Amino acid sequence: MARTTDGNPERLAYNDRVDRLRRKEYRMLKGTTYLDHAGTTLPATSLVTQFSHSLQTLLLANPHSASASAPNTSHRIVEETRLKVLKLFNASPEHFDIVFVANATAGIKLVLEAFSGHDEGFDYYYHRNAHTSLVGVREHAASSHCFASDAEVEQWLQDEHSFSGDANTDRPTLFAYPAQSNMNGRRLPLSWPAALRSTSQRLRTYSLLDVAALVSTSPLDLSDHAAAPDFTVMSFYKMFGFPNLGALIVRKSAAHVFDQRRYFGGGTTEMITCIGTQWVAKKEKRLTDRLEDGTGATHSILALHCAIDVHDMLYGGFSEISKHTGWLAKTLYERLASLKHANGRPVCQIYKDPAATYGDALTQGATVTFNISSSDGAWISSWKVGQLASSKNIHIRTGSLCNPAGMACALGLSSSDVQRAYASGFRCGQEADIREGxxxxxxxxxxxxxxTLEDVSIFAKFVQDHFVGKGLLNVDDNDEKRVKSEEMRRSEQSSTPSFEKPGLRLRPVRQQFWAKFGACIPFRSRRPDVVSAH
Incomplete structure (x- = not known):
C-alpha cells in the first residue's frame, strides 16, 4: 500500500522528525511494527543511559536510615520527583498530594482500602468502560452499580436516588471511571467530578479517575483543583516505557478518607505496641508518609525522575504527541473502514463509540479496535489475526482487552452469553474465540x-493482503508454516504453563476470569453483514 497523506504538511514534518528520532532512540523497533502502546509504550535509549549513569554516580540508601548523607540524597530525589509529576499535570502541591504506588491498579486498591475501612462500608458506581481493576472494587462495596451509558451517569448526577438500589445515605459513595477507555480509546467527560461536587447532596460522594490510558499520549490538566477528581491513578510505564511505577494523586480536601484505612506497614507509623495492649500511632503530618507502606521504590522513582526529563527533551511535552498519535489513529481508522470485499461487504467492524470522533482529541484517543469478517460474512478469530500478525513482526493486542462490560456492549453480549461461554470452557486468550457465530x-x-505513518501503512497493508476478498482463515501455506514455526519456537523457549490439548498450543497471554456484571445495552449488532464502521 502506497504512502498517502491527508495534505497536512505540519503533521508530515513532525512524522519525519519522529522517524529520525526513532532510528536513534528505539533501536528495538528495527524490523518491527509495534502497535500495543495502550499496553505499554517503549523506553528511549537516552532514558536507559541516563538512568544507568545516575545509578553509577548516586548513592541511594534506604531513606529510613539516617546515619549518613545517602538517605538525604534518596529523600531529595523522591521529593523532587513528586514535584515533577505534579508539575507535569499542572497540579499545585498546595492542593494535591502524590503517593507512589506500583501501578494504577495498586493506586485503586489503596483507595479501596480507605473506603473499606468505614464501619458502614461504601456504595460504588462505575462506568461500563472501566478496566477490570476498577470493576473489582465492587466486590468490597456494600452496593454497586455499573452505568451502561453516559446518559445514566448524567441522570445519576442530577438525581442521587437514581440507580440507588441498596445504597445507604449514611455510607460514603465512590464513583469511578476511566478518562479514556483502554478498549477502544473513547475519551469520557472530565467534567463529571466537578458536576458531582456541585450539589450539597453529594458531600460524601467522591470521584476516582483512571487516567492510565489517557496520559499515555495526552496531557492532563489538574490546574483547577475545584474541578479535579478526588483521586487520580496512573501507570508511568504507559507514558515513558520505564519504570514500572504508578501514582495516586489525591486532592488534599479528600485526604481525610484515608483516616479510615486500617493497614499500616514499614515507616508509616510513629510507635506501635504489640505485647499486651495493642496500640499504634500512625504518622499524620503528611499523607504520603501514611500511605507509602514499607521502603519506597527509590530506584524506580529515580528512573521516573530521568524519564520525565528525557521525554521532555525528546518530545517537548504531550500536546504534540496527542496531535501526532490522533492523526495516526484517524488515518488507520479511515484506511480500515474503507476496505471492502469484492461483494461490497466491509472487511472491518470498528468499535468506535458513537460519542467519539477520530481526529477530535476531546472524544477519541490513539486506539483503533475492530474485528474482521470474511467475504461470506463470517467472523474471523481475533486470536488467529493476532497469531498471523505476530509471525509478521507486528505487535497488536487481541482478546477481551481487560474491559469486560465495554467489550460485551460492543459485541452485543449479554451476561448469560458470557457465563454460558465460560461454562463451556472458554477463557480469554483462547483460539476458539468465535462462539455460536x-x-x-x-x-x-x-x-x-x-x-509513525509507516506503522499505519504496514498494518493496513497486512489487513488488506491477508483478509480482503479471501476465505475465513485467509492464511496461505507459507503463512500457516510461519505461524506454526513461531508457535513451536515459543513453546520450546517458554517454561510458562499453558493450557494444552492435542494439536493446539494457546498463546501465553494473561488469562482473565469473567466476573459477572449486569447486562449492558448493546450498540452493535452481532452480525457483520448488518453493520459497518461509523
Whole structure:
C-alpha cells in the first residue's frame, strides 16, 4: 500500500522528525511494527543511559536510615520527583498530594482500602468502560452499580436516588471511571467530578479517575483543583516505557478518607505496641508518609525522575504527541473502514463509540479496535489475526482487552452469553474465540509517541493482503508454516504453563476470569453483514 497523506504538511514534518528520532532512540523497533502502546509504550535509549549513569554516580540508601548523607540524597530525589509529576499535570502541591504506588491498579486498591475501612462500608458506581481493576472494587462495596451509558451517569448526577438500589445515605459513595477507555480509546467527560461536587447532596460522594490510558499520549490538566477528581491513578510505564511505577494523586480536601484505612506497614507509623495492649500511632503530618507502606521504590522513582526529563527533551511535552498519535489513529481508522470485499461487504467492524470522533482529541484517543469478517460474512478469530500478525513482526493486542462490560456492549453480549461461554470452557486468550457465530474477542491497534505513518501503512497493508476478498482463515501455506514455526519456537523457549490439548498450543497471554456484571445495552449488532464502521 502506497504512502498517502491527508495534505497536512505540519503533521508530515513532525512524522519525519519522529522517524529520525526513532532510528536513534528505539533501536528495538528495527524490523518491527509495534502497535500495543495502550499496553505499554517503549523506553528511549537516552532514558536507559541516563538512568544507568545516575545509578553509577548516586548513592541511594534506604531513606529510613539516617546515619549518613545517602538517605538525604534518596529523600531529595523522591521529593523532587513528586514535584515533577505534579508539575507535569499542572497540579499545585498546595492542593494535591502524590503517593507512589506500583501501578494504577495498586493506586485503586489503596483507595479501596480507605473506603473499606468505614464501619458502614461504601456504595460504588462505575462506568461500563472501566478496566477490570476498577470493576473489582465492587466486590468490597456494600452496593454497586455499573452505568451502561453516559446518559445514566448524567441522570445519576442530577438525581442521587437514581440507580440507588441498596445504597445507604449514611455510607460514603465512590464513583469511578476511566478518562479514556483502554478498549477502544473513547475519551469520557472530565467534567463529571466537578458536576458531582456541585450539589450539597453529594458531600460524601467522591470521584476516582483512571487516567492510565489517557496520559499515555495526552496531557492532563489538574490546574483547577475545584474541578479535579478526588483521586487520580496512573501507570508511568504507559507514558515513558520505564519504570514500572504508578501514582495516586489525591486532592488534599479528600485526604481525610484515608483516616479510615486500617493497614499500616514499614515507616508509616510513629510507635506501635504489640505485647499486651495493642496500640499504634500512625504518622499524620503528611499523607504520603501514611500511605507509602514499607521502603519506597527509590530506584524506580529515580528512573521516573530521568524519564520525565528525557521525554521532555525528546518530545517537548504531550500536546504534540496527542496531535501526532490522533492523526495516526484517524488515518488507520479511515484506511480500515474503507476496505471492502469484492461483494461490497466491509472487511472491518470498528468499535468506535458513537460519542467519539477520530481526529477530535476531546472524544477519541490513539486506539483503533475492530474485528474482521470474511467475504461470506463470517467472523474471523481475533486470536488467529493476532497469531498471523505476530509471525509478521507486528505487535497488536487481541482478546477481551481487560474491559469486560465495554467489550460485551460492543459485541452485543449479554451476561448469560458470557457465563454460558465460560461454562463451556472458554477463557480469554483462547483460539476458539468465535462462539455460536459470535466473537468473544477483538483486535486492538494503539499508537504511542514514537509511532509513525509507516506503522499505519504496514498494518493496513497486512489487513488488506491477508483478509480482503479471501476465505475465513485467509492464511496461505507459507503463512500457516510461519505461524506454526513461531508457535513451536515459543513453546520450546517458554517454561510458562499453558493450557494444552492435542494439536493446539494457546498463546501465553494473561488469562482473565469473567466476573459477572449486569447486562449492558448493546450498540452493535452481532452480525457483520448488518453493520459497518461509523
Amino acid at each position: 459470535i466473537p468473544f474477542g477483538m483486535v486492538r491497534a494503539s499508537f504511542g509517541a514514537m509511532s
